[in-house]
């Protein structure tokens with residue numbers, strides 16, 4: 001590995017970057033810097049954000065500026081105002097020890113007059129979003145005749161945002177002799193077109209493989225019914241108590257809805273989308289940057305300006321229509337040497353997209369299993385213990401109150417105090433998950449071969465002898481036909497139709513390998529059993545009975561029946577495992593969970 005000095009970076013720039021903690025060049029810098037300093041040719045660099053690309057183009061461009069000439073010599077185009085400000089800020093930091101070097105960010109959404117004034121005073125580097133720059137060109141307040149370097153940063157994003165014509169127009173005003181650099185995370189056809197049109201036998205540099213997502217990112221998808229998407233999201237958020245992530249939604253409306261629900265359910269969340277004013281967006285982004293909120297629900301476009309290196313998760317609330325966007329979304333985590341998880345909460349129809357994305361990122365998705373209530377409680381519990389161990393104690397302020405507190409708790413043993421502290425924090429979470437139905441994976445109901453690898457937690461649980469309770473007012477029936485008999489929910493409902501007189505509402509259906517369960521209203525149970533018993537199903541005699549523990553009991557579901565319930569001294573109450581705790585204020589319930597969990601359909 002070479003040093004910045006060996007790459008040819010000037011001493012005053014090295015001094016500034018050393019102060020910023022840059023010890024050695026990152027790969028993209030090692031490739032691009034000597035090339036640009038030698039002014040050999042144009043460069044196309046395929047690099048994701050977070051790879052150090054700003055310094056890769058920034059350092060050589062700064063070094064090449066003639067500070068005696070007070071005219072624009074370098075133009076950096078980027079898609080958003082936030083990126084514009086960030087690049088300009090980085091360049092200002094790098095050039096701290098270069099006298100008379102002026103960088104101006106030019107972007108929409110702020111006073112054009114002050115930008116015009118600054119341009120009149122003279123600048124050498126303009127960092128601009130395309131729209132505002134065109135505005136200034138049209139007002140004849142910016143002149144590009146002396147530009148020697150043009151950088152297109154996040155070129156694919158600029159094209160996605162519809163800036164193709166603006167870029168064309170801007171580049172037509174720049175002298176042909178300029179050196180051009182194009183940075184892009186992906187290489188769609190449109191970029192290839194631009195490079196052919198404007199670049200002169202460019203050198204192509206790829207950091208990582210082409211179109212490949214970061215190696216630090218694990219990709220996981222959870223397959224759920226569309227109606228369970230929100231519940232799945234909540235469980236995932238609950239399972240990672242220290243989550244710091246962006247939840248990408250497709251539309252502004254969905255973004256707002258999901259954020260509203262999360263806030264209502266007590267999560268530390270907010271929304272970011274185009275219906276908000278610039279001021280509101282700035283405010284939300286700032287809150288997220290300083291980790292005042294853990295979950296940011298955003299549209300692709302609105303999140304573009306946000307640059308945060310430490311995201312633990314990116315959650316795709318459904319996969320993006322344009323699968324290239326997945327690369328951008330997932331590339332927001334696993335940065336700066338950290339690992340990250342990119343999650344897709346998807347329904348069956350999106351599985352085709354998973355395969356397409358796998359080709360692009362050159363990596364396989366893992367198939368996730370929605371965490372069970374028990375898993376979540378346990379995870380939260382240990383997180384709470386961890387926080388309890390690490391909490392900062394303000395001896396001075398709290399000290400004077402402690403003797404009275406000690407006196408009051410004097411009658412309790414240490415173990416009792418721990419149990420109570422944990423219960424205080426946890427009872428709500430435990431109560432909530434005790435009553436929450438597990439989220440069913442579509443693969444359990446539809447025996448698609450493709451889904452055979454999906455972990456079937458509930459199958460295991462049931463076969464392991466923990467019978468599922470029927471929904472309130474329903475009875476769970478066992479029937480001796482399953483996947484091996486080509487049974488699926490539709491054929492099962494067909495059999496009920498054929499053999500049982502009158503209307504029967506069918507609730508949850510679980511098709512297993514050799515048998516199945518389905519729920520019917522209590523009042524219809526005998527009718528269904530009578531009608532179907534001993535009937536023929538493709539040569540096999542039907543045997544049907546009430547499943548073990550199968551009655552919903554009109555709301556009398558016993559708390560004790562759930563494994564891990566506190567009244568049975570389950571996993572949360574074991575003295576050997578104290579602790580845990582939800583994020584402050586969380587867990588107001590799964591909202592429509594119970595309603596949403598009524599499975600199957602009405603037959604007519």
Ligand code: AMP
Pocket residue numbers: 021022023024025026029048049050051052053054055309336
């Ligand atoms: P970028 O891809 O330009 O957004 O850079 C990603 C992050 O890496 C930023 O926080 C930079 O400040 C940081 N960075 C860039 N180059 C180096 C380097 N050579 N050493 C350490 N950090 C760097």
